[in-house]
Structure formats: C-alpha cells, structure tokens
Amino acid sequence: MSFCSNRRPLAALALMALGTLMAPLAAHAAYPDKPIRLVVPYPPGGATDVVGRVIANHLSEELKQQVIVENKGGAGGNLGADSVARATPDGYTLLMGAITSHSIMATLEKNRISYKLMDDLAPVATIAAVPLVFVVNPAKVPANNLTELIDYAKKNPGKLTYASSGAGAPQRMAAELFKRQAGVDMLHVPYRGSGPAMTDLVGGQVLTMVETVPASLGFIKSGQLRALAVTMPERISMLPDTPTAAEAGLPGFEVASMFGVLAPAKTPKPIVEQLNAALQKVLVKEDFKAQMLQQGAYAVEPASADAARQRLQKEVDMWAKVIEDAKITVE
Incomplete structure (x- = not known):
C-alpha cells in the first residue's frame, strides 16, 4: 500500500x-500566432529599408501572419541592431540587417556599441547582395580596365584619389581591400553619403571610387563615368559588358553589400529553422527576384541558418583584417 x-x-x-x-x-x-516586427536599423527610403519591405510582404505570405516593418535608425545602424539583440528571443522581433555594414562596425566601433554581433544576434538567412563596381572619371584617369588602373596607381603613388560614402562604409572598405590586394597607394577622400561623392567624381574633384551599381549605373550609361570591373564572382545583368574583378586581373576579389535577417541570439532553434525555411521559399520566387533586381540587388541562393552564420563570420573576419592592415579608425 x-x-x-x-x-x-x-x-x-x-x-x-x-x-x-x-x-x-x-x-x-503555434508560431507565429501574432504579428512579427522586422526592425530596419536605418531611416525609410534606403536600400535596407526597401529590401526589408519586400521581404516583409513575402514573409507574411509564407508565414500566414503579418510582418510589420519598423524603422529604428541611428548610430549607423547600431541602434536598431542593439534593440533586436536585447529583445525577447521569441521570434517576434527580427532584424533586417545590412550584413556588410554590421560586420564592419563589429570591429571598427567595437568599443562604442553595446552588443556583440556574433554573440547577441543569430543569423536566420542571407537574403540579397548589392554588387559594387570600380568606376573612374574618364576625362581624368587614362584607364580602360582594372589592370590599367592598377598600373596607373603604381606609377602615381598617393596621387590617385578615391571617394567613399563614409569612413566605415562598405565602399571605403572595398577600396582598402583593393589597395591591399593590388599593392597600390591611393588617397582616401571621405564624403557624407554616396550622392556628394558621386557628384565630385563626375566633376573630377576625385578620380575613382568603388560604388554600388545602383548608385553609379546612370552615370555609367551616360558616359560620365567609366566602369572597369564589377566585384561579383560572375558578370551581372545590369552591366553585362563589364568584366568581373577576377576577369579584369584581380583574382579572388569578391565584395558585395550583403543583406540578411537576424534574430536575438537565444531564439529557439525550431523557430529559427521555421523562419529560415520560409525565407528559402521566398528566395526562389521569381517575383521576389524581380523585385530585388529593380532595386539593384540580387537574391542569393537559399541556404541554411548555419550557412548564414558562416557567411556572417566570413564578413566579420575579412573586414577585421582590412581594418587592422589599413589602420582604419572612425575618426
């Protein structure tokens, strides 16, 4: 008993x-049983915002639940990223991340930001890539291809100026990577955004730049700028006659401005995998690819959340090396 x-x-x-x-x-x-917030860490209208809104619409369809975009700009994207890193890890707060920019800031501003990219955020999926292109002022730089630009830079050390949209911008980092791989010395001229930089490049106040294709395409088509090479592993449909950097004499040079979705680090794995599965379905939709291309971005091949984490770590490591070698600071 x-x-x-x-x-x-x-x-x-x-x-x-x-x-x-x-x-x-x-x-x-039961996830998701209420609306999901997708935090865009920049003001409305920029590339991250546009990509985020397209993603939100398609993800809403796949999850049968509303995905609401919330712009939370400030501190170069770090304010919004920090708010997601501190959010409840339940899958209802996500970050529309500018992967390349966040990876750069992880090293460049590590003493200023209050979150750790690889520790406090969990990559869900890599979404899209915006290619960059080497452009020169055709009246001022006698280079018709990347090899000639490298030769010109070597013959004129420190005299070839290059513009960027900011000290820690992906465009600046791509140029620094180019300097290191090509073994050339160029003078950096930072601007507050791509618009002013492109204006001075067209006007001849600066001579060259590594800029996103969407920002430079109109100037290239009008003949105001000359495109020398794109930074993708394959030629792109927007500039089909422009060779890749590898084809133009710089093998292994592959840089793009990457975008992806991230969640708070402790988000349960089943939720991360569910979100990843939904995003993989979005990435293969032809209307999604077309919408991305309209914004100058290319949808990436679907991959797992683990693959997204590996891609993020690769970005962090690559830019940390560039920043260290070039002794780049935010000042």
Missing part, C-alpha cells in the same frame, strides 16, 4: 516534468 502511495506523487511529478518539457514545443508549433 505504501508502495502504491509513493507511486502517485512520482507519477504526478513525471507528468508535471513532461508538461514543462512539452510547453516550449507547443509554443514553437
């Missing part, structure tokens, strides 16, 4: 324990 009596509380405890274990699984199975 006493044996049976002892079994009852044991059975009750076992049921309670089982219930505790099953509760998270039940919660995950």
Whole structure:
C-alpha cells in the first residue's frame, strides 16, 4: 500500500516534468500566432529599408501572419541592431540587417556599441547582395580596365584619389581591400553619403571610387563615368559588358553589400529553422527576384541558418583584417 502511495506523487511529478518539457514545443508549433516586427536599423527610403519591405510582404505570405516593418535608425545602424539583440528571443522581433555594414562596425566601433554581433544576434538567412563596381572619371584617369588602373596607381603613388560614402562604409572598405590586394597607394577622400561623392567624381574633384551599381549605373550609361570591373564572382545583368574583378586581373576579389535577417541570439532553434525555411521559399520566387533586381540587388541562393552564420563570420573576419592592415579608425 505504501508502495502504491509513493507511486502517485512520482507519477504526478513525471507528468508535471513532461508538461514543462512539452510547453516550449507547443509554443514553437503555434508560431507565429501574432504579428512579427522586422526592425530596419536605418531611416525609410534606403536600400535596407526597401529590401526589408519586400521581404516583409513575402514573409507574411509564407508565414500566414503579418510582418510589420519598423524603422529604428541611428548610430549607423547600431541602434536598431542593439534593440533586436536585447529583445525577447521569441521570434517576434527580427532584424533586417545590412550584413556588410554590421560586420564592419563589429570591429571598427567595437568599443562604442553595446552588443556583440556574433554573440547577441543569430543569423536566420542571407537574403540579397548589392554588387559594387570600380568606376573612374574618364576625362581624368587614362584607364580602360582594372589592370590599367592598377598600373596607373603604381606609377602615381598617393596621387590617385578615391571617394567613399563614409569612413566605415562598405565602399571605403572595398577600396582598402583593393589597395591591399593590388599593392597600390591611393588617397582616401571621405564624403557624407554616396550622392556628394558621386557628384565630385563626375566633376573630377576625385578620380575613382568603388560604388554600388545602383548608385553609379546612370552615370555609367551616360558616359560620365567609366566602369572597369564589377566585384561579383560572375558578370551581372545590369552591366553585362563589364568584366568581373577576377576577369579584369584581380583574382579572388569578391565584395558585395550583403543583406540578411537576424534574430536575438537565444531564439529557439525550431523557430529559427521555421523562419529560415520560409525565407528559402521566398528566395526562389521569381517575383521576389524581380523585385530585388529593380532595386539593384540580387537574391542569393537559399541556404541554411548555419550557412548564414558562416557567411556572417566570413564578413566579420575579412573586414577585421582590412581594418587592422589599413589602420582604419572612425575618426
């Protein structure tokens, strides 16, 4: 009798324990049962915002739940990223990340930002890439291809000026990577944004730049700038006659401005995998690819969340090396 009596509380405890274990699984199975916030860490209108809104629409369709874009700009994207890093890790707050910019800031501003990119955020999926292109002022720089630009820079050390949209911008980092790989010395002229930089490049106040294709395409087509090479592994449809950097004499030079979705680090793996599966479906949709291309971005091949993390780590490591070698600071 006493044996049976002892079994009852044991059975009750076992049921309670089982219930505790099953509760998270039940919660995950019901996900999502309310709207999801997709934080864009920049003001409306920029590339990250545009990509984020396209993603939000398609992800809403796949998840059968509304995905709401929330712009939270400030501190070069770090304010919005920090807010997601500190959010409840339940899958209802996500970050539309400018992967390349966040990776650069992880090293360049590591003493200023309050979150750690690889520790506090979990990559869900890489979404799109915006290619960069080497452009020169055709009236001022006698270079028709990348090899000639390298030769010109070597013959004129420190005299070839290059513009960027800011000290820590991906465009500046791409140029620094070019300097290191090509073994050339160029003078950096930072601007407050791509617009002013492109204006002075067209006007001849600066001589060259590595800029995003969407920002430079109109000037290239009008003949105001000469395109020398794109930074993607393959030629792109927007500039089909422009060779890749590898084709133009700089093998292994592959740089793009990357975008991806991230979640708070402790978000349960089943939720991350569910989001990743939904985004993989989005990435292969022809209308999504077309919408990305309209913005000058290319949808990437679908991949796992683990692959997205590896891609992010690769970006962080690459730019940390560039920043260290070039002794780049935010000042």
